[in-house]
Amino acid sequence: MKNQGCEIEAIGVNYKISTKKPENPFKIFCKKPAKNRQEVGQEPEEEAKAEETSPEIRHVLKDVTCRAKPWEILAIVGPSGAGKSSLLEILAGKVTPQTGSILVNQNPIDRAHFKKISGYVTQKDTLFPLLTVEETLMFSAKLRLKFPKAELSSRVKSLIQELGLSHVAGTRIGDDIVRGISGGERRRVSIGVEVIHDPKVLILDEPTSGLDSTSALQIIDMLKVMAETRGRTIILSIHQPGFRIVKLLNSILLLG
Numbered sequence: 001m002k003n004q005g006c007e008i009e010a011i012g013v014n015y016k017i018s019t020k021k022p023e024n025p026f027k028i029f030c031k032k033p034a035k036n037r038q039e040v041g042q043e044p045e046e047e048a049k050a051e052e053t054s055p056e057i058r059h060v061l062k063d064v065t066c067r068a069k070p071w072e073i074l075a076i077v078g079p080s081g082a083g084k085s086s087l088l089e090i091l092a093g094k095v096t097p098q099t100g101s102i103l104v105n106q107n108p109i110d111r112a113h114f115k116k117i118s119g120y121v122t123q124k125d126t127l128f129p130l131l132t133v134e135e136t137l138m139f140s141a142k143l144r145l146k147f148p149k150a151e152l153s154s155r156v157k158s159l160i161q162e163l164g165l166s167h168v169a170g171t172r173i174g175d176d177i178v179r180g181i182s183g184g185e186r187r188r189v190s191i192g193v194e195v196i197h198d199p200k201v202l203i204l205d206e207p208t209s210g211l212d213s214t215s216a217l218q219i220i221d222m223l224k225v226m227a228e229t230r231g232r233t234i235i236l237s238i239h240q241p242g243f244r245i246v247k248l249l250n251s252i253l254l255l256g
């Protein structure tokens with residue numbers, strides 16, 4: 001099992017959200033509005049139809065099916081609001097869809113176990129600006145791995161090399177006030193934080209957003225190497241991949 005890759009499959013996923021404004025929390029005694037004549041006595045199909053056309057229900061994902069394989073990159077492509085982040089959260093077991101299933105190696109997802117074998121890189125980097133690159137990765141290593149200090153240190157050093165961050169290992173992350181590393185380097189550190197425990201699956205929400213085309217290509221190139229050398233399953237969302245990026249992707253799911 002240890003060396004087995006991880007295949008993730010989404011089958012017939014439907015995800016709806018309610019855009020209805022929450023009721024007034026101070027209104028303790030509230031009379032439920034009487035159902036209108038049309039709603040009373042509705043059949044289930046009619047009810048589903050009514051839900052479908054209701055302006056208060058947004059159908060974010062409609063019958064989505066996809067498969068991500070080990071050693072490969074699956075990209076979820078689509079315009080803003082297409083549901084890319086929602087699908088990634090569903091694939092990661094963070095959100096449960098109304099219908100459909102998520103399978104990991106042909107078995108229903110076990111969220112607790114999946115958390116241990118996966119890494120999730122959010123769209124926005126959440127790093128401590130005053131820590132250096134090496135300190136940031138060491139912090140994550142100490143949280144996630146129960147290794148002796150020397151082993152943690154050597155794991156961090158080899159990861160810094162793998163991420164191509166050796167030249168900035170001792171540089172602070174920085175933010176708008178403190179000058180630090182570049183946007184592309186920051187993204188690499190965020191990826192490093194999530195791969196320190198060598199996960200089988202890596203899920204990334206828009207890893208190239210806000211980067212110039214060269215830095216974006218370098219990030220996807222690095223992820224490709226991670227997939228091909230470690231057998232990782234990589235799932236990422238991306239807005240508008242350029243031609244050179246598309247060539248590095250193994251499969252693409254288009255969301256409209």
Ligand SMILES: Nc1ncnc2c1ncn2[C@@H]1O[C@H](COP(=O)(O)OP(=O)(O)OP(=O)(O)O)[C@@H](O)[C@H]1O
Pocket residue numbers: 017060078079080081082083084085086087
């Ligand atoms: N928890 C939620 N509450 C309210 N609306 C939500 C929620 N989750 C998703 N949505 C809505 O669902 C739609 C899809 O959102 P999602 O973030 O998945 O899209 P996206 O393709 O990742 O967009 P972007 O590229 O801009 O990040 C959007 O209209 C969003 O407002």
